[in-house]
Amino acid sequence: MTTIEVRAPSEQSEGTRSQVQRWLKNIGETVVENEPLIEVETDKVTIEIPAPAGGVLREIVKHEQEEIEPGELLGWIASAQAAAEEAPAPAAASEAAASTRPAAPGAEIRMAALAAHAEALSTGRSSPAVRRLIAEHGLESAPIRGTGAGGRVTVDDVLAYVADRRTNSGAAPKQKASLPTEAEAAVAGRRIPHSTMRKRIAERMVESLLQTAPHVTTVFEANMSAVIAHRAAHKDEFQKQGVALTFTAYFLAACVDAIREVPEANSRWTDDALIVPDTINIGVGTALEGKGLVVPVVRNVQGLDLLSIARELGELVDRARNDKLTPGDVRDGTFTISNHGVSGSLVATPIIINQPQSAILGVGKLEKRAVVVTENGEDRIVIQPRCFITLTLDHRVMDGHRANRFLQVLVERLENWKD
Numbered sequence: 001m002t003t004i005e006v007r008a009p010s011e012q013s014e015g016t017r018s019q020v021q022r023w024l025k026n027i028g029e030t031v032v033e034n035e036p037l038i039e040v041e042t043d044k045v046t047i048e049i050p051a052p053a054g055g056v057l058r059e060i061v062k063h064e065q066e067e068i069e070p071g072e073l074l075g076w077i078a079s080a081q082a083a084a085e086e087a088p089a090p091a092a093a094s095e096a097a098a099s100t101r102p103a104a105p106g107a108e109i110r111m112a113a114l115a116a117h118a119e120a121l122s123t124g125r126s127s128p129a130v131r132r133l134i135a136e137h138g139l140e141s142a143p144i145r146g147t148g149a150g151g152r153v154t155v156d157d158v159l160a161y162v163a164d165r166r167t168n169s170g171a172a173p174k175q176k177a178s179l180p181t182e183a184e185a186a187v188a189g190r191r192i193p194h195s196t197m198r199k200r201i202a203e204r205m206v207e208s209l210l211q212t213a214p215h216v217t218t219v220f221e222a223n224m225s226a227v228i229a230h231r232a233a234h235k236d237e238f239q240k241q242g243v244a245l246t247f248t249a250y251f252l253a254a255c256v257d258a259i260r261e262v263p264e265a266n267s268r269w270t271d272d273a274l275i276v277p278d279t280i281n282i283g284v285g286t287a288l289e290g291k292g293l294v295v296p297v298v299r300n301v302q303g304l305d306l307l308s309i310a311r312e313l314g315e316l317v318d319r320a321r322n323d324k325l326t327p328g329d330v331r332d333g334t335f336t337i338s339n340h341g342v343s344g345s346l347v348a349t350p351i352i353i354n355q356p357q358s359a360i361l362g363v364g365k366l367e368k369r370a371v372v373v374t375e376n377g378e379d380r381i382v383i384q385p386r387c388f389i390t391l392t393l394d395h396r397v398m399d400g401h402r403a404n405r406f407l408q409v410l411v412e413r414l415e416n417w418k419d
Contacts (some may be wrong), residue, residue, distance in 0.1 A: 147290030283333035341365035362390035
């Protein structure tokens with residue numbers, strides 16, 4: 001008999017864990033080569049694994065919610081010819097499929113609804129995973145509120161709606177919910193289960209701060225007048241080339257100078273040595289409304305000009321906010337920037353280091369401030385656009401004076417911006 005293995009992607013971000021979110025086919029169903037077969041969720045992205053060949057899904061090895069390793073066997077597909085040769089009698093086939101994964105009633109109706117729903121959402125405002133989930137629960141006309149970018153409905157939105165509907169209708173959930181603690185029971189309110197991404201983020205934050213690296217944060221302030229003037233002079237030029245010139249692009253470019261001066265900021269600590277990469281791959285923290293945070297990576301920043309940095313950054317952020325990131329987009333970062341100021345924060349400390357990196361830059365809100373300057377021996381008060389900049393570092397890797405030198409170079413580059 002000819003069978004084909006279904007395996008998890010062999011490439012995976014270091015330190016990332018994955019689990020099967022859902023199989024998109026039942027055992028015994030026909031599979032078309034390259035059609036989506038499994039959804040796998042990591043703490044960074046959700047990806048679809050396509051069928052490696054056509055045939056019939058014969059066996060599921062790793063079930064939903066089970067953690068998986070890179071390259072691990074997930075299931076088997078029998079070739080169409082092999083499946084036809086060993087096909088059981090109709091009654092036996094139905095019994096086998098039912099014992100493995102019970103088919104919900106009204107499957108034909110739901111499949112029709114899925115097709116109709118996919119057509120209705122052909123504008124792309126919902127991902128394939130969302131459309132399938134909506135059809136499975138018969139929610140084609142349900143008033144689900146979208147919390148994603150531009151009001152898009154996310155997987156978490158659908159799951160939350162289903163959970164809320166079960167609670168209000170008194171229907172028993174599919175899985176037994178954990179019982180609230182005595183303290184939780186005393187507090188009135190609704191219970192919101194953690195998503196896989198949120199749980200993974202929480203685990204990594206605790207591991208980085210409390211179990212891995214001693215965090216230290218140093219704070220500088222930068223006058224952004226030169227950057228603002230340069231952006232105003234070149235913004236339209238960039239826009240004509242389809243590129244949005246953001247302040248974050250300037251910080252990526254300035255980090256290259258600072259890392260060249262203090263290369264240990266772009267390093268990795270090991271028990272017997274400090275590993276300093278030849279390349280500078282900068283991750284940029286990107287908030288996903290209602291889901292969490294992902295860190296897409298701009299690669300080889302040291303070889304890019306400002307236009308190329310802005311283009312790469314814009315494309316990555318757009319993919320992140322439209323649930324189109326791939327594992328490659330979040331892999332191999334050597335340094336990270338958290339632009340928390342976009343949501344109004346002045347200073348955030350400590351910003352948790354993205355392991356196994358050694359430092360993370362924080363950029364606060366840009367605002368006009370009154371400062372004292374000395375000109376011709378006289379002090380006077382002027383108004384300048386300024387922001388606080390922090391570097392949170394692994395104190396095993398560098399001492400405070402090296403962290404300060406990093407920020408000195410960074411601030412000098414920003415305050416005296418030249419192409």
